[in-house]
Amino acid sequence: MSLFGSAASSAATNSANTAGDLSKDVTVSDPPEDTVSDLAFSPTQDFLAVSSWDKKVRVYEINSQGQSQGKLLYEHAAPVFSVDFSADGTKLVSAGADKMAKLCDLATGQQQQVAAHDNAIKCAKFFTPPNSNEALLVTGSWDKTVKYWDLRQSTPVGSVTVQERVYSMDVCKNLLVVGTADRYINVIGLNEPSKFYKTLQSPLKWQTRVVSCFTDASGFAVGSIEGRCAIQYVEEKDASLNFSFKCHRDPPQGNVTNVYAVNDISFHPQHGTFSTAGSDGTFHFWDKDAKHRLKGYPTVGGSITATTFNASGNIFAYAVGYDWSKGHQGNNQQYPNKVMLHPIQGDECKPRPNVKKR
Template sequence: MAGLFGSAASTSTSNTIGDLKNDVAVSNPPEDTISDLTFSPTADILAVSSWDKKVRIYQIAGNGASEGKHIYEHDAPVLSVDFSKDGNKLVSCGADKQAKICDLQSLQTVQVAAHDMPVKAARFFELPNSNGPMLVTGSWDKTIKYWDLRSQAPVGTVTCQERVYSMDVRNSLLVVGTADRYVNVINLQEPLKFYKTLQSPLKWQTRVVSCFPDASGFAIGSIEGRCAIQYVEDKDSGSNFSFKCHRDAPSGNITDVYSLNDISFHPQHGTFSTAGSDGTFHFWDKDAKHRLKGYPAVGGSITATTFNSSGTIFAYAVGYDWGKGYMGNSPNYPTKVMLHPIQGDECKPRPSVKKR
């Protein structure tokens, strides 16, 4: 049986350097920097949001071939996308201060949320007593708002300490990362209050927060090439740690440090990826505190990543992340979405060594 993308042989190797030779580019990519990627939970359908004000939806075939299925626009750069649990709806939000939902069956798009400033993140969630998916949006206006999709007004608003930079949901866990390194943990059973607030253990600006698949904690990435693993409950706090990644080897007294732009968890194994403006991605096992694989630079900053629901495809976006300002950009800078087939033990946790 041929592996995913045709020729991918499942080779088990202890080598920690992975290869990119089977990676496939998505056809007809966005025309400007890609801000977010998300796969449908029910099919290999990939949604891509971009600074070109568009959301693109692709069907990904088993051989890695991609076909554009739908495209729709916002009035300003789109910053985030997320699928509903049943895969029937896609939410997108952005610098036009609103969130829209696209129905994947009818391909109709409606505005469902509004803020006073750009909306940085939008996530679907479901509560036991709700009659369908709910939506939470986080904005640079320093608020998060909850939306019932049948109502035009928010059903709840929580004011944060600062602008929302990143947000993630898993089960009843909502984690909100803001400016000034605040991290707010909310139990969605009590959505209008902070269950816990902490300052990031990392010393510099938060770029991304990402919940563990089992919702017991979350990972934080910052602009200084560091990642922190944080558990929600104090009883687990002995397992909290942070580590350096996305840094070059020191040269004299100088170490080049790169922003960690995205963190994605493998849906089955609970291992995770980090990707950064150095153009590399790595797979990690947080329980073993071990790097599973590192990959060569891909020729541009990696701005967003995601796994498909079966954990067989890792998608990553290559594009300019504005880390070096206006002067760092050029017409030749690549903008593309790549699909990396997960082979062998690339993302599998290492067998734990029992301590006697």
């Protein structure tokens, strides 16, 4: 069921309210030399980590005017797919096609290998287990396993086998969500990390591109390759709140509708609203509780491959680059490759006031 459909399709008649402005967006200086795979902001300050297909990890310092300055650069032996900061902002983890995860100390720039898989690592995330103050690392790989790592040990402290290659993974509080090939989604409670709390097939009919946890960890969003997003709650008692909606689609031309992959979904850290971004080169802000599109932005001139909000929620970063959605023939030397910073203005990401009487 497409409960956002009316909001999205009526955008033209409501454009004064929902049309977003890109004029104040700022380009990050010295961007990667190839498509960006992941973005992450430090939880403690405005440091932006960027992983790329050029095998490098870059960290930029963003000042109050939105200007960027390179702070750190290091390399992997193959394309890097994932970056994440530790909760205290002192460490950065990166992982990718070289089948390993590296830990970088931001103060010294020193790196060490902290994880390994039998195939590429698609996702690496820090988390703090329940009743513990010690940060652990979780990695998801194309070798069809999810592994847990204590950074003081060279072997995993736990592992779980999933159905297929890990395509996307997110963690929030005690919730870990793993999206794999063949549309499997595994929900894991980090109080019992070695078993599945729940396994389901994606409510979307096509390949999963991204899973992203709600900020309150009560559920997650799923994005697929065919311009759809699903809102999914963990507990059965909330199942009536589950729904999916169409996005990142061109208006129908006769019997043909061009649909685009939803490449990333990011939740606003304060408001719990969220963004979708896709191969069509647009991003949108949504309110899942009001089932309403808050803002939709014009195309940025290339596919958006990764997005993230900073910790205070006043900067939205998005990467523009080729995502191979149109095969090798769609790539060329003139294709844009950049990281942009969008300042959040006014009520762009604020939930819609609930006018209904409960």
